[in-house]
Amino acid sequence: MDYIEVNGVKIELDEDGFIVEPDQWSEELVLAFAKTEDVPVVTEEHWKVIHYLRDYFKQFGIAPMIRKLCKDTGLSLKEIYDLFPSGPAKGACKLAGLPKPTGCV
Amino acid sequence: MLYFIGQVFPYIAVGVFVAGLAWRVLSWLKVPVPFQLTMFPAPETTAGRIMTIGKQLGLFTSLYKSDRTLWFWAWIMHVSLAMVIGGHIVGIGYLTKQFCLIGFSPDASTALSIALGTISGLALFISLIVLFYRRTAIPEVKRLSDPADYFDLLLILAIVINGMHMRLPSVHCDLESIRAYIVGLVTFSPIPIPENSIFIAHFFLVNILLMYFPFSKLVHLVGSVVNRAMLVEAAPVYPTPAGVRRQVKFFAKEEYASETATSHSQGTGSKSSGV
Amino acid sequence: MPVKPPLHIAKEQEVKAAGFKPTPESEVKEKFLAKLDEMRSSMRSLMVMLETCTKCGNCAQQCHSFLGTNDYNNFPAARAELMRRVYKKYFTTSGKLFGRFAGAEDFDDELISKWMTYFYQCNECRRCAQFCPFGIDTAEVTITARHIMSELGIMPKFMAGIAANMEKTGNNMGIPRPATIDCAEFMEDEMREETGLDIKIPVDKPNSDILYIPSSADFFSNIDTMIGAAKMFHVLGVNWTISSKVLEAANFGLLFDFNAMQAQNLRLKEAALEVGASLVVQGECGHGWRAAKMYTEGSNGPVPFKIVHVLEYTAEHLAKLPLSKLPMRVTLHDPCNYARAGDIIEQPRQIIRSCVEEFVEMTPNREENFCCGGGSGILMDEMMEIRMQLGKKKAEQVKALGNLDYFAVPCSICKAQLPHVMKHYGMGSLSMGGVMDLVGKAMVFNKE
Numbered sequence: 001m002d003y004i005e006v007n008g009v010k011i012e013l014d015e016d017g018f019i020v021e022p023d024q025w026s027e028e029l030v031l032a033f034a035k036t037e038d039v040p041v042v043t044e045e046h047w048k049v050i051h052y053l054r055d056y057f058k059q060f061g062i063a064p065m066i067r068k069l070c071k072d073t074g075l076s077l078k079e080i081y082d083l084f085p086s087g088p089a090k091g092a093c094k095l096a097g098l099p100k101p102t103g104c105v
Numbered sequence: 106m107l108y109f110i111g112q113v114f115p116y117i118a119v120g121v122f123v124a125g126l127a128w129r130v131l132s133w134l135k136v137p138v139p140f141q142l143t144m145f146p147a148p149e150t151t152a153g154r155i156m157t158i159g160k161q162l163g164l165f166t167s168l169y170k171s172d173r174t175l176w177f178w179a180w181i182m183h184v185s186l187a188m189v190i191g192g193h194i195v196g197i198g199y200l201t202k203q204f205c206l207i208g209f210s211p212d213a214s215t216a217l218s219i220a221l222g223t224i225s226g227l228a229l230f231i232s233l234i235v236l237f238y239r240r241t242a243i244p245e246v247k248r249l250s251d252p253a254d255y256f257d258l259l260l261i262l263a264i265v266i267n268g269m270h271m272r273l274p275s276v277h278c279d280l281e282s283i284r285a286y287i288v289g290l291v292t293f294s295p296i297p298i299p300e301n302s303i304f305i306a307h308f309f310l311v312n313i314l315l316m317y318f319p320f321s322k323l324v325h326l327v328g329s330v331v332n333r334a335m336l337v338e339a340a341p342v343y344p345t346p347a348g349v350r351r352q353v354k355f356f357a358k359e360e361y362a363s364e365t366a367t368s369h370s371q372g373t374g375s376k377s378s379g380v
Numbered sequence: 381m382p383v384k385p386p387l388h389i390a391k392e393q394e395v396k397a398a399g400f401k402p403t404p405e406s407e408v409k410e411k412f413l414a415k416l417d418e419m420r421s422s423m424r425s426l427m428v429m430l431e432t433c434t435k436c437g438n439c440a441q442q443c444h445s446f447l448g449t450n451d452y453n454n455f456p457a458a459r460a461e462l463m464r465r466v467y468k469k470y471f472t473t474s475g476k477l478f479g480r481f482a483g484a485e486d487f488d489d490e491l492i493s494k495w496m497t498y499f500y501q502c503n504e505c506r507r508c509a510q511f512c513p514f515g516i517d518t519a520e521v522t523i524t525a526r527h528i529m530s531e532l533g534i535m536p537k538f539m540a541g542i543a544a545n546m547e548k549t550g551n552n553m554g555i556p557r558p559a560t561i562d563c564a565e566f567m568e569d570e571m572r573e574e575t576g577l578d579i580k581i582p583v584d585k586p587n588s589d590i591l592y593i594p595s596s597a598d599f600f601s602n603i604d605t606m607i608g609a610a611k612m613f614h615v616l617g618v619n620w621t622i623s624s625k626v627l628e629a630a631n632f633g634l635l636f637d638f639n640a641m642q643a644q645n646l647r648l649k650e651a652a653l654e655v656g657a658s659l660v661v662q663g664e665c666g667h668g669w670r671a672a673k674m675y676t677e678g679s680n681g682p683v684p685f686k687i688v689h690v691l692e693y694t695a696e697h698l699a700k701l702p703l704s705k706l707p708m709r710v711t712l713h714d715p716c717n718y719a720r721a722g723d724i725i726e727q728p729r730q731i732i733r734s735c736v737e738e739f740v741e742m743t744p745n746r747e748e749n750f751c752c753g754g755g756s757g758i759l760m761d762e763m764m765e766i767r768m769q770l771g772k773k774k775a776e777q778v779k780a781l782g783n784l785d786y787f788a789v790p791c792s793i794c795k796a797q798l799p800h801v802m803k804h805y806g807m808g809s810l811s812m813g814g815v816m817d818l819v820g821k822a823m824v825f826n827k828e
Contacts, residue, residue, distance in 0.1 A: 015388045015537065016761055060559035066601050068566050089601075090761070102541045103552030104597040104630065104665075104759065104792035129431075136424040140678045142517060144509055145723040146747060161515070170748075171511035172438050179436070179513070245446075246437035249457055251483035253474070254435050320474040321482070328432030329514045335425060336515045340674060340723065345682035353678045354422035357639045 006032050018093075018100045025054075025097030033095045038085045046083055046095075048073055053096040063093055063101050110309055111298025115290050118312035125319025130327050139353040144336040154337040161333055175239070182232035186261075188225035189268075196222060197284050219272075226269050233262045257321060260314055267307035276303050385496040388762050390540035395533045398543035400637070402533035409487050413470060415528040416463075420471060425520040430464045431472065432514050433457055435483075439508040439518070444750045445501055448772035453498045456508035456518035462494055463521050492534060499525040500536060501766060503755030504635070504667075505716035510748060522756070523634070530637035538760045539636045546640065550647050551596040551628035557583075560624045563599045567607055575825040579614045581606070585621035588655045592622050592690070593629045593648065593672075594663035595792040602795055604813055605664050608820030609690055615823065616697055620661075623651040629665035630792065634675065635757040641671060645679040648672065652685050660687045664814045666717035666791035667756065673722055691718075691790060691815060695727035698734055703822040708785035709738040710818070711778070713798070714749040715791035728815050732788055735822035740784075742777045750774050752789070754797025764800070771801030778807060790815040 002013040006028045012020040017036070019025060030050060034042050052073050056064040066088050070077055077088075084091030089101045148154045160166050165183075168176040195203040196218050204214035237258045240250050271278045282299045289296040298305060318324070342349075392402050403411050420426050439456035440446050446455035453459055461483075468475030468484035475484030502522040509517035529535060535543075545554035555563070564581040571579040582588070592613070598606040613620045626647040633641025652660050662672050672687050694701070710732055718724035725746050732739050744750070753770030778787065787802070787810050789795050795814065802810050 060562060061556050062554060062559045063600070065563050065566060065599060065603060067570070067603055068563070101553060101600065102538065102545065103600075104595060104796045105553070105601055133424055133428050133431075136421060136427055138424045139422065140675050142425055142520070143674070143723075144506065144515065144517075144747075145720060146725060147723070161513075165513055167511050167515065168438060168513045171442055175436065175438055243437060245440050245452055245455055245458065246435070248452060249435050249437050249455075249461065251435070252481045253478070253483060256481070320472075320477070322432070322434050325432045325434050325514060328428055331424075332428050332432055332514045332516060335428070336509070336517075341677040343676070343687045344684050345677060347682075349677065349682060351678040353638075355418055355638065356642055356679075358642065 004029070004032050004036075014100075016090075016100050019097050022097055022099070029097065030095050037091055037095060039083070039091075039095070043083075045073075045075065045079075049075070049080065049083065049088075049092050050096045053092060053098055057096070057098050063089070063098050107298060107300075107305075110305065111286075112290075112295040114309070114312055115295075118315040122315040122318055126324065126327060129319055129324050130331065133328075133331050137352045137354065138335055138338065139351060139355075141338050141340055142335050143338055143340045147337055147340070149339070154334075157337055158330065158333045162329055178232045178235045178239070181228055182236060185225040185228035185232065188221065189229055189265075192218070192222050192225060197280065197287060200280050200284060223272065226265060226272070230262070230265050230269065233258055233265065237262070253321060257323060260310065260317070264307060264310045264314065267303060267310060271301075271303050271307065276301070278304060385493055385500070386763055386766060387496060387500055387760060388537040389496065390535050390537045392533075394537055394540040394544075395535065398535070398540040399547055399640075400530060400533050400535065400540070400543070408492065408532060411532055412487065412492070412528065415531055416467065417471065419524050419528065420467065423520070423524065425517065426524055429516045429518075429520055430460065430467050433460065433464070433516055434513075436513065439512055439516075442511040443508055444505075444753065444773040445503065445770055448753070448769040449501065449766060451501075453494070454501055456502075456512075456516075459498050459502055460516075460518050460521045462491070462498060463525055466491065492529065495525050495529060496534065496536075499529075500756075500758060500763075501770070503716070503751040503753065503758060503770065505751035505755050506720040507716070507748070507751065510720065519756075526636045527638050530640075535636055536760060539632065539757065542632050542757075543636075543640055546628070546632065546644055550624075550626045550644075550651075552630055552632060553596040553600060555596055555599055555627055557624040560599065560622075560627055563603075564622070567603055567610065570603075571607060571610065575611075577614070577825055579610055581610050582621040584624050584655070586655055588619050588621040588657055590618055590620035590659045590661055591652045591655050591657035591685075592620055592661045592663065593626060593651075593668075594622060595630055595665040595668065596628045597792040597795065598663060599627065602664075602792065602814060602817075604817035604820060606816075608814070608816030608818070608823075609661075609663065611820045611823050611825075612694060612697075612701060612816070615701060621655055621657075623655060625654075626651040629662045629668035629672070631668050631671035631675075632757055634667050634671045641675065642679040645671060645676055649676070649680050649683055652683070658685050660685050661693050662687065662689050664690065664790045664792060664795075664816060666715040666722075666793055669724070670717040670721040689718075689722070689724055689727075691724055691727045691731060694816070694819060695730045698730060701734075701819065702824045703734050703819070704824045705734070706736045706818070706822050708736045709740065709783065710736045710786045710788055711740050711742050711781055711784055712745070712788045712815075713742070713752065713774070713790075713794060714746055715789075715794055716749070716751050716755055718790065719747045719749055728788065728790055731815055732818060735818040736786070740781055742781060744777075750777060752791075752794040752797045753801060754793045757793065759793060759796050767797060768801060768804045771797060771804070774798070775801055775805035775807070778802065778810070779805065784810060786810075786818070787812045788815050788818065789813065 003010040011024045014020055080088050089105055148157045165176055165180050201215040201218040202211050204217050240246055395402050443456050465485035466487050469486055474482040499522045504519040504522050506517055506519045509515050542552045549556055561583050564583050594606050631641055631644040633644050662669050669689050712728055750773040752774050753767055789812055
């Protein structure tokens with residue numbers, strides 16, 4: 001099992017680096033992740049995407065369609081890749097504490 | 106000893122060959138095909154299916170489109186083997202006069218018979234050696250090969266060498282006494298084997314091959330047909346016509362689910378649905 | 381496991397959450413042999429294919445897995461040997477009598493890890509069967525090997541996660557009903573914006589004639605495929621719906637366990653019966669098409685409805701669709717499960733030709749095409765390096781075509797794998813998507 005340390009607390013990660021316990025998500029976790037996910041500075045736009053993902057997930061239990069994410073946050077797919085180099089599924093969802101999207105993606 | 110080799114062993118060998126092959130084929134056919142394995146594009150008529158299987162088995166079409174060199178030597182090997190076997194039957198049966206049936210003179214028939222025999226024997230000999238060499242020369246094929254793969258080639262090669270040896274005038278092979286001997290065996294009134302040591306060796310090795318055949322990869326003789334037949338089976342039709350059901354013996358759930366919605370919990374590993 | 385497979389193996393809780401039972405280490409060999417015995421007694425292909433191989437090795441040069449990875453065990457006959465050797469030892473006369481001479485070998489500690497390593501590097505593409513002199517289909521060996529391991533509770537974490545999602549929601553991604561409806565509404569909005577028309581994507585509409593089963597990825601990343609299908613159904617004026625219970629043409633059970641395959645196939649049957657559809661149309665999913673077309677009868681008995689693929693359906697109604705050719709140079713990737721395993725060969729071409737100005741074939745194509753490298757669900761992140769090797773032949777094929785505007789890839793697994801492959805081999809800017817996407821884009825609507 002891997003761990004990431006946030007404020008002295010060890011948060012469990014699965015083999016893909018996603019958090020195992022969704023309740024353990026916090027904004028500090030995002031900052032800790034940012035270092036390993038090639039995100040040098042967490043900007044307003046990062047937070048916009050992260051909060052959008054979390055809200056959608058809370059409501060629907062799944063990550064939103066990529067195109068909807070783009071439309072509702074006003075960002076193009078390229079801009080999302082610029083913010084989260086691993087992409088909306090593997091990058092943004094990880095920082096937002098969502099489970100890793102699986103299947104043919 | 107000679108009695109056993111000449112008048113007992115041939116029956117054992119042929120018996121094992123026939124029964125063994127039948128047993129192998131039946132062991133495959135009694136196992137169901139749970140899901141159609143049609144390889145597309147597939148023939149859609151019975152005639153089409155027979156044609157497809159026939160072309161594959163007769164011309165080695167799938168080899169032809171992938172590795173021309175292997176195709177050439179494998180095809181020559183099998184065709185010359187078939188010609189050698191066929192040639193034995195008519196050549197011995199008719200004492201080389203088989204071509205008189207199509208208007209050749211007796212001397213011309215003998216000459217042709219000997220020529221064809223020599224050519225096919227040589228072709229078989231050369232192709233076996235090439236295939237043996239190939240097996241040692243291509244790294245992944247060499248690594249893949251079992252001792253049996255080399256043994257099979259060498260056994261047939263030994264038989265061919267023996268057989269070719271018998272063609273030499275120095276080895277006097279009396280075709281008439283050989284025919285009499287074979288006829289004796291076939292009519293279940295065996296006579297002593299002609300005392301020609303090369304012939305005895307050749308004949309003995311053939312019997313060894315026959316006995317070994319059903320327990321080796323040489324069963325591809327029949328396996329190829331069974332496999333090709335699976336690949337041309339018609340795809341399922343929907344809506345399913347009345348009375349059509351396929352047997353799948355390994356699902357954990359023994360019965361098909363009914364038409365009404367049922368729970369989806371699958372039991373796995375706990376129930377082995379018997380054989 | 382002494383040798384470490386490049387896969388993340390599912391842990392005990394993950395195995396159980398997927399509905400499978402882990403096997404204690406001490407019982408593995410016994411259960412393994414029992415399962416192998418069961419399978420060889422119930423699948424003729426397994427017996428015949430293991431016993432008929434003459435070790436000619438011709439398959440090596442035709443397998444993209446071997447050609448891309450250069451790993452001996454990745455060539456079809458060698459891969460089958462991982463099963464054949466232990467099979468011979470226990471189940472054939474020559475194996476029992478002659479042992480190593482005949483190519484028999486006992487079960488050892490490393491066998492399972494070798495199986496996990498190599499049977500998850502076979503894409504089950506059936507290309508080897510095209511060139512084997514006997515038509516031996518190594519995919520059958522792979523499918524069976526994965527089934528045996530899953531029944532022992534040994535499976536990739538990736539598959540276990542998908543199995544759990546399939547159980548819970550009827551689709552690989554775990555999309556629950558409210559999200560399905562939300563996604564459908566979003567796509568309806570997109571279409572309205574584009575065409576000015578009220579094109580619907582009905583969800584769970586009773587008394588529908590047609591049940592359309594997309595790939596769940598069409599509701600996440602490949603929505604143009606779904607939109608293309610919706611536009612087509614709208615223009616044809618048919619009474620159709622999707623079902624939130626089975627939002628998945630895919631049947632990953634085919635890729636790791638037959639019982640899971642049967643269960644997912646049952647969802648398909650039940651959903652179709654529930655809406656009363658006389659026609660089930662499968663969306664752009666490769667192995668799911670193979671499962672629906674070839675495995676329904678054996679899995680869940682007779683069905684009263686017809687099953688066709690969306691490309692078959694579209695090709696049939698092509699003349700009725702108002703299409704204006706897009707000015708593009710397009711090539712087609714023939715998914716393995718369409719061409720070799722699913723009898724969908726000419727239809728994608730007919731459709732593409734009606735949608736674009738220039739269509740070019742790659743070489744080889746149709747039933748001789750190379751797999752994308754992601755086939756049979758080899759989409760795990762941890763396998764990325766190997767996946768790129770598996771995609772090497774495909775990349776070469778595309779590169780040889782020069783300038784392309786669009787790469788038509790009508791299968792969700794291929795859509796997930798090929799963008800990575802293309803990027804890796806220097807073609808990252810190539811636009812890619814399904815065939816129905818092109819139909820949607822080429823469709824002309826009279827703006828009201």
